[in-house]
C-alpha cells in the first residue's frame with residue numbers, strides 16, 4: 104500500500120545494489136521521495152546539491168565510512184537526521200555512530216519492519232503503536248519542530264556546569280541514543296531525563312520513570328514487560344509493562360545500578376531486539392522506546408566488581424551526562440532557591456513569595472549539601488514554615504554552625520593535606536556547654552541529612568553511614584526522628 108509523505112525526502116547510501124533496491128522499494132512504498140548513492144563521494148555530491156529529511160547510510164563504504172558522512176553533516180550544521188546501518192554484532196560501530204550524532208542505527212541483516220519504524224520515528228511520523236505491515240499509513244507528526252525552552256528552564260542555574268548540561272540535553276534530545284545520567288542523589292537527574300524527553304520528538308508520548316531499586320526482584324520481569332491473564336496466580340487480566348507504556352516515548356530507568364544481574368540480561372535483550380515478550384505470552388511485540396538511565400554509583404566500578412553486565416553498560420552508556428553535585432555549582436543556589444520558594448509558596452498559597460536575606464544566602468553558600476537540590480528544597484520547606492514572614496533569615500535555615508565549619512574545613516582539607524593537626528582541631532572554637540546535647544544535635548543533623556539524601560529510606564541512609572537498619576532504627580528512635588520528617 105502506498106501513502107504520501109509530502110516533503111519527506113531520503114538519501115540512501117549503500118554500495119550493494121541489491122540492498123539499495125531493497126531499501127528503495129521499502130521506502131517508496133511508504134511514500135517517501137528517495138535518492139540513492141553508492142559511496143561517500145557520491146553521497147556528498149548529492150548533499151551539496153540539496154537537503155533531505157534524512158540520510159540512511161551503511162557504515163562500510165568503498166571510499167570511506169558512514170562516519171565521514173555524519174561528520175560532514177555535523178561540520179556543515181545540516182539538519183538532516185542520520186540513520187546508520189552497522190554490521191551484525193558490531194556494537195562498537197553503533198555506539199560510535201550514535202556518538203557522532205546519528206539519530207539511530209540498524210543492524211544487518213536489516214529487519215524491514217524495524218527499518219520502516221526507525222525511519223518513521225526519525226521523521227516524527229511514528230504513532231505510539233508501531234503500525235503492522237498491513238496497517239494504515241503512519242499518522243503525520245504532531246510533534247513540535249522546535250524544542251520548547253520551558254523544558255530546559257525548569258533546570259534553574261546559570262553556572263557553567265548547568266549551562267553545559269542544558270546544551271547537552273538539547274543536543275542529545277535530537278537522537279535515539281541511550282543516555283546515562285551520572286550524579287549524586289538529589290542532583291536533578293530525573294529533571295534532566297524529563298527535559299531530554301520534552302525537547303525530543305517523543306514529547307507527545309509518555310515519559311515513564313522507573314526506580315529500579317524499588318521493585319521486588321520477583322516482580323521485575325512482569326513490571327518491565329507486562330503479563331498475560333493467567334500467567335501466574337493473581338494475574339487476573341492482561342497488563343502492560345513499562346516498555347509498552349513508554350512506547351513511542353522515553354523510559355527513564357533510575358538507579359539502574361540496583362538492577363539484579365538476571366534482569367540486566369533481560370533488559371539488554373529487550374534493548375537490542377527492540378521487542379519485549381510479556382510474561383505468559385507466546386510472541387514478542389515490537390516497542391519503540393528511548394532509554395535514559397541514571398545512577399549515583401560508579402557503574403564502571405560495578406562492572407569491574409562483576410555486579411553489572413559490561414555489555415549492558417556499554418549499551419546504556421552511549422552518551423553520558425554528569426549532573427554535578429550542588430556544592431560544585433554553589434553559585435546556582437540563589438536561583439534554584441528562588442525557583443523552589445516560588446513553587447512552595449504557590450502550593451501553600453503564600454503571597455508574596457518569601458525572599459532569602461543576604462545572611463541566609465551566605466550561610467547556604469557555606470554548606471556542602473550532601474543531599475543536593477532535594478536537600479535544599481527540604482531545607483527551604485522547613486525555613487518557610489519557621490519564618491512565617493516575607494524574609495527567610497539565616498536563623499530560619501536551621502543549619503548548625505558546626506556543619507558549616509565542617510564543610511569549610513572539608514573544602515580546605517581537600518586543597519592541602521592537613522599538616523599535623525588532630526581531629527580536635529576540627530571542632531568549633533567555642534566549647535559546647537553540654538557535650539551530650541551538642542553531640543546529639545550533630546548526630547541528629549547527620550542522620551536527617553542521610554535520610555533526606557536517600558528519600559527517607561532508612562536502610563539506604565543507614566548503609567551510607569555504615570549502620571545496619573537495626574542501628575539506624577535505634578538511633579532514630581533515641582533522637583526522636585520520625586520517617587518523613589522535613
Ligand SMILES: Nc1ncnc2c1ncn2[C@@H]1O[C@H](COP(=O)(O)OP(=O)(O)OP(=O)(O)O)[C@@H](O)[C@H]1O
Pocket residue numbers: 257258259260286287288289290291292293294295357399439442476477480556558
Ligand atoms: N536545577 C534545578 N532547578 C530547579 N529544581 C531542581 C533542579 N535540580 C533539581 N531540582 C529539584 O530537586 C529535586 C530532586 O531532583 P531529582 O529528583 O531530579 O534528582 P535525582 O538526581 O533524580 O535524585 P535521585 O537520584 O535521588 O533519584 C526535584 O524536586 C527537582 O525538581
